[in-house]
Amino acid sequence: MVGPPGQQADARNAVISRTRSWLGKDTNGEAFFPRVQDTGDSRYRLAQALTCDWRTFQNFARIGLARHDEDGDLALRRALALVRGRPFAAIDPQRYAWAEPAVQEMVSAIADVSYELSTRRREAADCSGALWAAHQGLLAAEENELLNRQVFLAHHAAGDVNSLREAAARLARINENLGGGVDMETATAQLLSTLLPKSVSHR
Template sequence: MPDEYADIERQELETTHQSEADTPTDETKKTTVPPVARTSEAPDGQAEHNNGGPTIADLFNPPAAPVPAPATAAPEAGSVLTKHEAGPSEEVPEAENPGPAPLPGPASVPVPAPTRAADDAEDTAVTAPTVLLLGRVLIEGAAGRIDSNRQSAAVELVSYLALNPGADHHAIDDALWPGRLVNKQMRNAVISRTRSWLGKDADGQAYFPRVQDTGDSRYRLAQAVTWDWKTFQNFARTGLAHHDEDGDLALRRALALVRGRPFAAIDPQRYAWAEPAVQEMVSAITDVAYELSTRRREAADYAGALWAAHQGLLAAEENELLHRQVFLAHHAAGDVDALREAAARLARINEGLGGGVDMEAETAQLLRTLLPRSVANR
């Protein structure tokens, strides 16, 4: 008898809380055992804690849009209650979950369109190769492929043309194969592989044009190809000419391009042609670093002064002019411990140079002024 009363009460509750009695009756006929009591208890419990049960049904059942959503959500309710009859009775509470579910769908539709457009814009800006010389020599943005055992010659050729645009085949032979007789086939093979490696722009124009397309039968890279040394020169020229905030910013941008000593980690049997360029780059970097470090120290920006000096030391760690800038910045900031460590670092660098070298007289005098004699004489 208790089971029969429970069945009668369940049927009454289902008829009062649900207007769609056809589908529920089909599903309840399949299982008229205790699991049905569980499905009726869930809505009753919600009605006790929240009067929104019928109200939610009124809100979500009339519109046509939520109808397919519960159909997909019904298995979720079944998995929670381990019975399929939970579908119709749980449509009302589960309607709360399908609410946010459609949002990611429509939101994700318009997002890819602008994202792809942005990616396309970025691709056109990024695909042009960039020649990095202020540190380890790298070619970024090459769209093609090249065998690893042939890449070093291509990198050197691109680096050479970046600094020597308009070179003829004789100059290329002397630079890449000094003292050797180079036949046309060998040179053309390297040039062809390099051209394929650099790739083409969006208009199909090669980043390394064919010599017959240059107008003067000389070899040069396309104007879209950039290199950090040229960018450094532009920023340095602007910064040194303006002693104001904009000038300091330009100098900082120039130094930010420095990753190490120019042409670092190159094959000692290659790049003999680059030695004059390396000396020019190191000199320019130290000049800019000294200038910006001085400006920032005078402005009481000691962190900025130290950063500028250290960027210069990346290119020339033995440069004592920049080490003195570091000493002065630490002293102005009142950081004696950092000053002592900086002096010890210079001593270690000097000891490793050619079996050991003495500190420059001006540097030693500065340390005698800033530090105790015992430290200055190390």
């Protein structure tokens, strides 16, 4: 904050007061953002009872990535079930430019979990589970071609050529709208050439 120390303190106190009001209190009447004299260490910190989807996602992801069994898959699914879109998508990017590194970290973690669970489910011949996992990741990063390739592979494994074509066309539209248009990654184009039926010319 810029300004004389007194003004800085007033501005800080106003922000802290608004934040405390926004977060509210728990069922016992304890503030989720306690006053500094109530934290035990004279520092501002959120109450331990207050959590967020990102922390919950990280906990589930850590468990799921470490375990390659049914419980591990369930943990990854619970992590991805928290994804509703691109992180911070509903905020003004100019006002919250500071959040961009956090957004990139979240998107990367979501994509990693999505890819892992989609791969596991496809290898288990669970095509619908593989598609669900890949699509949850694409909610946060629709342009991610690694996840789009997971979708292509799952549709192919299910024998659903029409859905495969639709998914390929969707990615092409996304790429066309990115920065004036970008080319499909070589690995993606090669995969599609392998998976899609070759057209037969009639003479």
